[in-house]
Amino acid sequence: MSLIQINNLVKEYVMGENILRALDGVNLGIERNDYVAITGTSGSGKSTMLNVLGCLDRPTSGNYVLNGKDVGHLDPDELAEIRNREIGFIFQSFNLLTRATALQNVMQPLVYQGVPLHERKRRAEEALNHVNLGNRMDHLPNQLSGGQRQRVAVARALVTKPSILLADEPTGNLDSRTTVEIMKLFDELHKQNQTIIIVTHEPEIANHCLRIVRLEDGRVAEDRRKS
Numbered sequence: 001m002s003l004i005q006i007n008n009l010v011k012e013y014v015m016g017e018n019i020l021r022a023l024d025g026v027n028l029g030i031e032r033n034d035y036v037a038i039t040g041t042s043g044s045g046k047s048t049m050l051n052v053l054g055c056l057d058r059p060t061s062g063n064y065v066l067n068g069k070d071v072g073h074l075d076p077d078e079l080a081e082i083r084n085r086e087i088g089f090i091f092q093s094f095n096l097l098t099r100a101t102a103l104q105n106v107m108q109p110l111v112y113q114g115v116p117l118h119e120r121k122r123r124a125e126e127a128l129n130h131v132n133l134g135n136r137m138d139h140l141p142n143q144l145s146g147g148q149r150q151r152v153a154v155a156r157a158l159v160t161k162p163s164i165l166l167a168d169e170p171t172g173n174l175d176s177r178t179t180v181e182i183m184k185l186f187d188e189l190h191k192q193n194q195t196i197i198i199v200t201h202e203p204e205i206a207n208h209c210l211r212i213v214r215l216e217d218g219r220v221a222e223d224r225r226k227s
Contacts, residue, residue: 023059033193036213084112090168091168107159150174170198179205183208212226
């Protein structure tokens with residue numbers, strides 16, 4: 001069974017008297033340990049796809065099955081539970097708590113899962129060591145470089161042991177050297193059997209992935225695996 005199966009997915013938004021169809025009958029399957037880039041120009045539907053894949057938004061019609069569960073039409077509380085259990089988010093702007101240490105930031109998702117404090121701390125330390133930040137656990141975000149902050153964000157995404165890492169333009173705020181470092185980290189995580197989906201408009205980022213899905217006008221215009 002595919003980890004993700006999307007069938008004839010449509011997402012529409014009401015814009016005044018008009019209806020904007022952002023996704024128009026998308027069919028897509030993503031396997032476990034896939035490494036996928038979702039690309040497209042501005043307005044192609046990739047941001048909407050990110051929101052639907054991440055259970056941040058619900059489709060207007062069609063089916064979205066994640067890890068065997070039809071999540072397309074769950075209520076907001078059920079979607080929040082799925083997000084916390086199945087999906088690790090990584091954002092362009094890091095989205096770290098500014099007054100919390102790296103360790104506290106990484107522990108945060110486990111609070112929502114009701115994990116005891118000593119276990120939260122152990123798992124957060126493990127995740128930070130995993131991204132080579134074991135010596136920065138007590139640092140605040142403003143004491144870290146951009147690349148280090150994104151590594152904290154990756155550790156925070158990994159700490160719940162999610163089915164999917166979903167990254168939204170993860171190198172958009174980084175310089176070229178740091179971009180190489182972060183993409184190398186994603187490559188390593190994929191080799192450790194992590195399923196990764198990266199939403200990006202940058203071809204050089206997409207080329208790290210083993211599969212590239214290009215959207216155009218809300219439809220899948222291209223879906224190819226690298227040889």
